[in-house]
Amino acid sequence: MKKVLKLTLIGIIGGVVLALILWIVLALTGNTAYYLLFNFDYIPWINNLRPIWLWGNIFHYLTCIISVIALFYILNIKGWHKLISPYVAVYTIGGGGLFFLTALSHLPPAANDVMAWIYWTLAHAIFGLVVGLGVKSWIKE
Template identity: 65%
Template sequence: MKKILKLTAIGLFAGLILMLVLKIILILTGNTAYILLFNFDYVPIIKDLEPVWLFGYLFHFLTCIISVVALFFILKYWNIQKRMLPYSIVYTLGGGALFFLTALSHQPPEATDVMAWFYWTVAHAIFGFVVGVSIKKWM
């Protein structure tokens, strides 16, 4: 249970960093990749929950926590759960691929926005790095 609590804290911390990176990009460039973090309007049933802003934050943080816990235990199977590189690779590639879910939504960014994809992917690379460093240090 203690391990799950630590991984949850890491997911929350890294999720906050991810938010801040994309918020800074939004402020500096006006690019809307940040909005995708809280967008769940393409998920049946969940899309109808209100208030939208609250469930957007819950969606973001639960996704971060679940992905950190799941990836940790998947990597533990190969005894590489304390290496930073797998986290960086998985979150960079996974984030870059998941960006295209924006095509299922009417909200920005557009799936064809190359700069939004770039910012989104770099932010997820940072997320992966933060997760990897945190796990190496705290687990």
């Protein structure tokens, strides 16, 4: 249970870093990739939850936490859970692909916004780095 709590904390810290990076991008460039972190309007029944700001944050952080725990245990099968590169690779590729869910939404960013995709994908690579470093330094066998 202690391991799951540490992984949860890693997911929260990674989620904060991810949001902060994309918020800085928004502040400096006006690019709207940040908004996609909290967008769930394309998910049936969940999209009716209010207030949107609260449920958007819950959606973002639960996604971060669940993905960290799941990926840790998947990588653990092959003994790769202490390597940083699989976290970076999975979150970079996965994040880059998930960006296109924005096509299902009327909210920004547009699915063809190349700069938003680049910012989004790079931010997810950094999220993977934060997660990998967190696992490597905090999870003791």
